[in-house]
Amino acid sequence: MLEHTPTVFNATIGGLSIGLSVAVNAILLGRITCISDIMGGLMSFDQSWFWRLAFHLGMGVGAFMLKKSFPYIFMEPFVQASSWKLALAGFLLGFGTRLGDGGFSGHALCGLSRRSTRSIVSFVIFSSIAFVVYCLTGGFMGGIVDVVSLDDIFRLQVEPLKLFFTCIKPVFIGLIGVIFVSVKGMTRTVPSLNLFLPLLVGAYAGYLFSMGIGFSGMLLPLKWFGLWNTTAWDPTLLFSFFPALLLSYSCFYLLRVENNRPILYRHHYIPSKKRVDWQLVVGAILFGLGWGWIGMTCETLLLLFLGNPGNWGIRVTFIAMIVGMLLFSLLQRWLLVPKVENRKRSVPTKSKE
Numbered sequence: 001m002l003e004h005t006p007t008v009f010n011a012t013i014g015g016l017s018i019g020l021s022v023a024v025n026a027i028l029l030g031r032i033t034c035i036s037d038i039m040g041g042l043m044s045f046d047q048s049w050f051w052r053l054a055f056h057l058g059m060g061v062g063a064f065m066l067k068k069s070f071p072y073i074f075m076e077p078f079v080q081a082s083s084w085k086l087a088l089a090g091f092l093l094g095f096g097t098r099l100g101d102g103g104f105s106g107h108a109l110c111g112l113s114r115r116s117t118r119s120i121v122s123f124v125i126f127s128s129i130a131f132v133v134y135c136l137t138g139g140f141m142g143g144i145v146d147v148v149s150l151d152d153i154f155r156l157q158v159e160p161l162k163l164f165f166t167c168i169k170p171v172f173i174g175l176i177g178v179i180f181v182s183v184k185g186m187t188r189t190v191p192s193l194n195l196f197l198p199l200l201v202g203a204y205a206g207y208l209f210s211m212g213i214g215f216s217g218m219l220l221p222l223k224w225f226g227l228w229n230t231t232a233w234d235p236t237l238l239f240s241f242f243p244a245l246l247l248s249y250s251c252f253y254l255l256r257v258e259n260n261r262p263i264l265y266r267h268h269y270i271p272s273k274k275r276v277d278w279q280l281v282v283g284a285i286l287f288g289l290g291w292g293w294i295g296m297t298c299e300t301l302l303l304l305f306l307g308n309p310g311n312w313g314i315r316v317t318f319i320a321m322i323v324g325m326l327l328f329s330l331l332q333r334w335l336l337v338p339k340v341e342n343r344k345r346s347v348p349t350k351s352k353e
Contacts, residue, residue, distance in 0.1 A: 100283020
């Protein structure tokens with residue numbers, strides 16, 4: 001057993017932090033917390049570039065706080081894997097999530113909570129593929145799992161919980177301030193706040209997201225492998241996923257009641273695309289292949305790199321993921337965009353998933 005194995009209490013609190021990050025982006029800004037899309041837009045310098053940068057800066061600060069407060073979560077994950085296999089898995093993660101319009105955060109969290117047909121299909125595909133890949137290969141660790149007992153995962157660790165709440169308390173205070181300023185209509189009297197507040201909210205959301213991912217145990221591949229292992233099952237991460245999903249569902253429900261109008265914007269960025277196409281299916285398959293072998297998603301790999309950039313295995317996998325995303329952007333510009341432009345005359349423009 002890991003010396004500081006995350007428990008269901010850690011996972012639940014971490015999941016609530018992830019769900020709160022999704023809620024903050026959705027209710028205040030009308031945005032989806034899809035990490036692959038946020039990273040892709042950052043690399044393509046789109047109109048939301050500064051908000052995306054603020055979100056990643058928030059994640060970077062969160063990674064720093066996690067490294068300082070909970071250093072054991074940044075364990076050396078790839079000591080037994082060869083570089084080319086890590087690079088291939090990272091490439092599949094990056095290219096697959098961009099091709100399939102999202103991965104774990106975009107489809108499993110934001111998509112399922114919005115009852116999106118595309119996300120339901122994608123989630124079923126990539127989670128099934130990941131499970132099969134792990135069952136056939138045992139992942140990069142060859143089937144090694146962290147054997148835990150019910151006493152281990154249901155043990156209450158008071159000090160880590162206190163430290164976690166201490167780390168996120170300033171963000172709670174800041175978000176209350178943002179909501180107060182918005183409700184009081186100060187953005188109308190001070191126009192510059194319309195530019196500053198979305199960036200601040202993006203940074204807060206990124207910080208909460210990274211803290212939740214790290215504290216819940218999602219950074220540990222052994223936790224993912226334990227979830228898929230049928231002989232030494234570890235359900236810890238389920239206690240992270242369902243609270244995050246429940247909070248995300250609640251916030252998107254409230255947003256629908258308000259006709260998808262966020263607090264700080266008059267418009268929203270909620271996807272409306274509904275058709276299940278080949279790109280979604282193939283992207284989900286590629287993502288599932290990479291996820292099932294290394295036990296990491298784009299979210300966890302990004303956070304591991306921010307917290308431990310000096311690790312060779314993490315660096316190789318992360319760079320390969322970025323290459324996959326960039327390659328998709330090039331192929332999209334050369335092959336996919338012209339087809340979309342030809343259909344614009346007869347088909348209304350819809351947001352991507």
